[in-house]
Amino acid sequence: MSQxxxxxxxxxxxxxxxxxxxxVCPTEAIRVRDGKARIIEEKCVxxxxxxxxxxxxxxxxxxxxxxxxxxxxxxxxxxSPGLHAQFGKEILPQKIVAGLKNLGFDDAFDLSLxxxxxxxxxxxxxxxxxxxxxxxxxxCPTVVRLIQVKYPSLIDQVLxxxxxxxxxxxxxxxxxxxxLGLKEKEIGTFYLxxxxxxxxxxxxxxxxxxxxxxxxxxxxxxxGPLLSALEGVEKDGYEKDLENVCILGxxxxxxxxxxxxxxxxDSLAVSGIQxxxxxxxxxxxxxxxxxxxxxxxxxxxxxxxxxxxxxxxYISFNKVLKLIETLEFxxxxxxxxxxxxxxKYQEDYYFIKGKLExxxxxxxxxxxxxxxxxxxxxxxxxxxxxxxxxxxCGSPSCMAxxxxxxxxxxxxxxxxxxxxxxxxKLSKEFSSMLEKSIAMSGIQxxxxxxxxxxxxx
Amino acid sequence: MFCDDGLSQHFQIRGKDFSRAGxxxxxxxxxxxEVGIDPIIIRRAAIACYEAEMNVVMYxxxxxxxxxxxxxxxxxxxxxxxxxIEDIDKAMxxxxxxxxxxxxxxxxxxxxxLPNINRNADTFWIxxxxxxGTVLIITFNLKQAGRT
Numbered sequence: 001m002s003q004x005x006x007x008x009x010x011x012x013x014x015x016x017x018x019x020x021x022x023x024v025c026p027t028e029a030i031r032v033r034d035g036k037a038r039i040i041e042e043k044c045v046x047x048x049x050x051x052x053x054x055x056x057x058x059x060x061x062x063x064x065x066x067x068x069x070x071x072x073x074x075x076x077x078x079x080s081p082g083l084h085a086q087f088g089k090e091i092l093p094q095k096i097v098a099g100l101k102n103l104g105f106d107d108a109f110d111l112s113l114x115x116x117x118x119x120x121x122x123x124x125x126x127x128x129x130x131x132x133x134x135x136x137x138x139x140c141p142t143v144v145r146l147i148q149v150k151y152p153s154l155i156d157q158v159l160x161x162x163x164x165x166x167x168x169x170x171x172x173x174x175x176x177x178x179x180l181g182l183k184e185k186e187i188g189t190f191y192l193x194x195x196x197x198x199x200x201x202x203x204x205x206x207x208x209x210x211x212x213x214x215x216x217x218x219x220x221x222x223x224g225p226l227l228s229a230l231e232g233v234e235k236d237g238y239e240k241d242l243e244n245v246c247i248l249g250x251x252x253x254x255x256x257x258x259x260x261x262x263x264x265x266d267s268l269a270v271s272g273i274q275x276x277x278x279x280x281x282x283x284x285x286x287x288x289x290x291x292x293x294x295x296x297x298x299x300x301x302x303x304x305x306x307x308x309x310x311x312x313x314y315i316s317f318n319k320v321l322k323l324i325e326t327l328e329f330x331x332x333x334x335x336x337x338x339x340x341x342x343x344k345y346q347e348d349y350y351f352i353k354g355k356l357e358x359x360x361x362x363x364x365x366x367x368x369x370x371x372x373x374x375x376x377x378x379x380x381x382x383x384x385x386x387x388x389x390x391x392x393c394g395s396p397s398c399m400a401x402x403x404x405x406x407x408x409x410x411x412x413x414x415x416x417x418x419x420x421x422x423x424x425k426l427s428k429e430f431s432s433m434l435e436k437s438i439a440m441s442g443i444q445x446x447x448x449x450x451x452x453x454x455x456x457x
Numbered sequence: 458m459f460c461d462d463g464l465s466q467h468f469q470i471r472g473k474d475f476s477r478a479g480x481x482x483x484x485x486x487x488x489x490x491e492v493g494i495d496p497i498i499i500r501r502a503a504i505a506c507y508e509a510e511m512n513v514v515m516y517x518x519x520x521x522x523x524x525x526x527x528x529x530x531x532x533x534x535x536x537x538x539x540x541x542i543e544d545i546d547k548a549m550x551x552x553x554x555x556x557x558x559x560x561x562x563x564x565x566x567x568x569x570x571l572p573n574i575n576r577n578a579d580t581f582w583i584x585x586x587x588x589x590g591t592v593l594i595i596t597f598n599l600k601q602a603g604r605t
Binding site: 374 | 466479483490491492493494496497499500503504506507526528573
């Protein structure tokens with residue numbers, strides 16, 4: 001068993017080994033062996049690219065089933081701003097909250113105000129920050145894991161402020177327990193998630209702390225039932241709650257949503273894990289030092305592009321913008337009290353409790369001398385390969401294959417380009433062996449007969 | 458220059474090739490990660506290597522970069538064919554730069570290159586002949602910090 005939990009499972013029956021997942025994996029964590037894909041757990045950062053890529057639907061995200069709710073005395077749904085992005089201005093956030101209550105949650109809590117509050121807290125912490133720049137947002141759990149695995153030297157640049165979903169769940173548990181006279185563990189807090197990565201961040205927080213959320217339900221699972229539940233919602237049932245909707249926080253679902261709430265000179269919003277890798281490479285080389293804050297999302301366009309959403313990501317991105325416009329027009333703009341936030345910030349209310357530790361990949365060997373020897377060997381193997389990264393061997397690139405060979409997980413003849421050469425070499429060896437044994441035994445072959453005839457004439 | 462008991466790798470850097478600039482330092486960073494060098498040393502090496510690579514891209518025609526890695530130390534030697542440096546002492550001062558306006562527009566030429574290499578390396582040697590080229594030898598001591 002690996003020490004890292006993942007909520008991606010490959011259904012071996014559905015998997016036909018078509019290698020699409022292997023090719024899109026940004027950390028080269030997938031190999032196809034004996035016609036089936038498998039995940040190298042230490043390398044996986046839970047981005048979910050493989051889920052979207054699989055043509056057979058063989059890779060599934062294990063989020064919580066709806067039935068989990070019965071484990072708790074009182075349940076609260078915390079919809080990600082990504083849920084509102086599915087509906088846009090046609091169905092306002094508070095109608096969704098009311099709809100969720102119809103679905104069977106005892107309560108539902110819109111995160112936008114907390115998101116706005118955290119935006120202010122981020123601003124405070126950026127003001128106090130004196131370390132190397134830029135500070136990197138921790139809103140996306142995949143980005144945090146990518147840093148742990150591939151960019152451990154950037155770990156101190158990750159924002160130490162907790163995410164809105166965690167802060168809200170912590171607060172709700174406390175509040176509800178007091179109100180209802182229950183224990184905190186009897187209150188179930190469920191995040192409605194646009195991606196599997198949030199699920200993992202709940203079960204195994206990157207910071208080794210304890211999550212205040214009890215589970216995550218995928219937006220794609222809840223979308224259908226929610227649509228029908230919305231039909232029964234009366235307007236006066238939710239109108240007054242609209243006052244709590246904060247337009248600052250509404251944008252958190254999309255790339256650039258945090259940056260636009262911060263009053264800082266230079267910030268950058270990046271989305272798409274391959275793009276993030278390029279930007280992080282630049283940061284490690286000492287570039288981008290004039291940027292104060294980087295908002296990075298593994299999915300394109302931010303959480304609206306999550307693999308567990310329903311709507312096309314460009315459409316939902318636009319829906320968020322239109323929703324914000326509508327709310328502004330309707331003058332619905334609750335705003336967190338900045339003095340209150342500052343006070344809580346001073347009391348360390350917003351800071352993440354656990355410490356973020358790197359989880360660098362295992363080196364080729366624990367002994368440096370041996371590791372260097374192996375790296376040399378890897379280069380030698382790589383030089384024999386065609387370097388076209390065809391993937392037919394079941395490894396995502398020739399470089400990855402070279403490593404698999406020296407680590408004993410593949411053999412060089414798995415490369416179809418090496419097979420003919422290898423075959424030639426073997427057949428040469430074989431024929432020379434044959435000749436030798438013929439010569440020793442003194443058998444007359446057609447060739448030798450000819451030669452003797454020639455000699456006579 | 459190649460050593461027997463460690464890993465030696467040769468890279469070429471082309472002058473004015475801005476779109477590919479930085480690839481060599483990324484590759485070197487990945488090699489160091491794979492053998493398990495301390496992340497702090499990797500970052501210092503990546504910064505030094507990138508600055509050196511950028512100097513070649515900005516000023517020289519081409520360069521050979523040789524990476525030598527043994528369990529004790531890592532050496533990066535960059536030998537370029539280029540204009541050379543007129544006054545090394547001056548070039549080592551922070552803020553001194555001969556970069557053109559175009560280079561500055563691209564965010565380079567802050568006059569931090571050589572001093573930045575010097576700051577990140579454990580030892581740094583530089584030699585230059587005007588009109589011929591420049592040689593940099595940058596070393597990192599790998600024994601100083603515990604391995605992670």
